[in-house]
Amino acid sequence: MSAHPTEKLSEFIDDELAAPERARIESHLSSCSQCARVVDDLRAVVSAAGAVEDSPPASDLWPAIARRLAPRHQGPRVVAIDSRRGPRRLSFSIPQLVAASLAVALLSAGAVWMAIRDGGGTTGPSTVAVPAGSEEPMTGVTVASGSAPQVFVEYESAVADLERLLDEISDDIDPDARRAIDRNLAIIDQAIQQTREALEADPNDDYLNTHLASTMQRKIDVLQEATRLVRTST
Amino acid sequence: MTTPEGDLRDARLAFEGDTRAFERLYRGHSASVHGLARRMVGLEEADALTQDVFVRVWEKIGTFRGEAAFGTWIHRVAINVMLARQDVRRRDRGRFEDDDAQVETAPVAPRESESSIDLEAALASLPERARRVFVLHDVEGYKHHEIAEMLEITVGTSKSQLHRARMLMREQLVT
Numbered sequence: 554m555s556a557h558p559t560e561k562l563s564e565f566i567d568d569e570l571a572a573p574e575r576a577r578i579e580s581h582l583s584s585c586s587q588c589a590r591v592v593d594d595l596r597a598v599v600s601a602a603g604a605v606e607d608s609p610p611a612s613d614l615w616p617a618i619a620r621r622l623a624p625r626h627q628g629p630r631v632v633a634i635d636s637r638r639g640p641r642r643l644s645f646s647i648p649q650l651v652a653a654s655l656a657v658a659l660l661s662a663g664a665v666w667m668a669i670r671d672g673g674g675t676t677g678p679s680t681v682a683v684p685a686g687s688e689e690p691m692t693g694v695t696v697a698s699g700s701a702p703q704v705f706v707e708y709e710s711a712v713a714d715l716e717r718l719l720d721e722i723s724d725d726i727d728p729d730a731r732r733a734i735d736r737n738l739a740i741i742d743q744a745i746q747q748t749r750e751a752l753e754a755d756p757n758d759d760y761l762n763t764h765l766a767s768t769m770q771r772k773i774d775v776l777q778e779a780t781r782l783v784r785t786s787t
Numbered sequence: 788m789t790t791p792e793g794d795l796r797d798a799r800l801a802f803e804g805d806t807r808a809f810e811r812l813y814r815g816h817s818a819s820v821h822g823l824a825r826r827m828v829g830l831e832e833a834d835a836l837t838q839d840v841f842v843r844v845w846e847k848i849g850t851f852r853g854e855a856a857f858g859t860w861i862h863r864v865a866i867n868v869m870l871a872r873q874d875v876r877r878r879d880r881g882r883f884e885d886d887d888a889q890v891e892t893a894p895v896a897p898r899e900s901e902s903s904i905d906l907e908a909a910l911a912s913l914p915e916r917a918r919r920v921f922v923l924h925d926v927e928g929y930k931h932h933e934i935a936e937m938l939e940i941t942v943g944t945s946k947s948q949l950h951r952a953r954m955l956m957r958e959q960l961v962t
Contacts, residue, residue, distance in 0.1 A: 559954075560947075563946070563949055595957060598925075598956045605822070608821075608822065615813055618813065618842060623846070747875070747878040758871065
């Protein structure tokens with residue numbers, strides 16, 4: 554073997570070559586100090602990687618983790634609702650529950666918008682969350698019972714309402730602040746779009762669904778905070 | 788000090804909602820998860836990623852049956868979280884930090900004596916794909932066919948990325 558078999562040396566030290574090729578490389582190494590040194594070096598790298606030691610995080614991460622742990626759901630994962638057709642039960646998948654929790658926030662955002670638009674008056678039935686696992690029918694309550702995609706449609710609607718409100722009061726916003734808000738919203742929109750694209754490839758990925766929900770929530774938060782700041786400063 | 792029996796007991800308690808049991812699991816395994824996070828994504832993001840991993844473990848702990856060691860199971864969950872997060876971040880950036888240009892311009896740590904070898908600093912300079920494969924194979928001990936499945940690449944690609952990573956590590960670690 555005249556050419557240096559450098560590309561095969563990792564497989565050589567991992568003992569993953571067929572016998573004839575291994576024999577050829579062994580023969581080469583016996584007469585090539587350059588390749589023999591590479592083999593020794595690669596073995597040293599592998600040895601160092603295998604001996605790496607773990608150390609705990611510099612700060613205790615537990616308090617932050619504990620705050621994020623969702624309470625355990627007790628009993629069957631069923632949501633009871635009351636409707637004009639009488640009590641019925643709907644069951645939700647985890648992504649749907651994530652989406653449903655988002656819907657509550659969205660509907661709250663919508664309620665804020667309605668209240669602002671109507672000068673604080675109430676219109677229509679109130680909208681509240683039904684605790685998962687609740688066995689008590691709730692009277693006089695409407696519940697978003699659509700599928701996850703339906704919830705995302707509602708999200709779009711709520712966002713549109715908030716954006717319209719922001720536009721209506723934009724004259725009261727400092728131009729620099731408005732540009733900063735727009736920049737943040739553009740970044741969030743890009744993240745939402747890219748996460749949606751990732752979900753097209755893997756619609757049931759819990760992480761991506763959660764990421765999408767939290768990113769959407771971030772947009773709602775930005776919009777709500779922006780409108781709140783303007784309204785409290787005028 | 789964790790034991791397989793203690794971990795399994797705590798995992799079952801955690802599944803029932805016992806956060807103290809889950810904290811014991813965190814105390815017992817946070818160092819290895821954080822170490823994996825540091826090596827996969829770097830020190831800067833390791834804390835946030837470790838938090839994400841344990842939140843994910845809390846959500847998934849009902850699927851732990853005790854067939855493998857809890858440490859093995861949690862590392863697999865951690866890797867999935869890390870890969871998903873990196874994929875999203877990569878899409879956010881609109882590019883993949885794994886091209887030849889980056890290899891050529893990757894910062895090279897000064898060569899020091901063997902006693903001061905800093906494996907993690909050297910790892911941080913590797914291109915993303917090569918680093919993933921190196922960490923999974925040489926640090927975590929996964930086989931090429933397992934890595935290929937996790938990263939959705941071929942076994943041949945896994946082998947070539949590993950060799951690429953080792954050669955780059957050699958440049959930095961071995962005088």
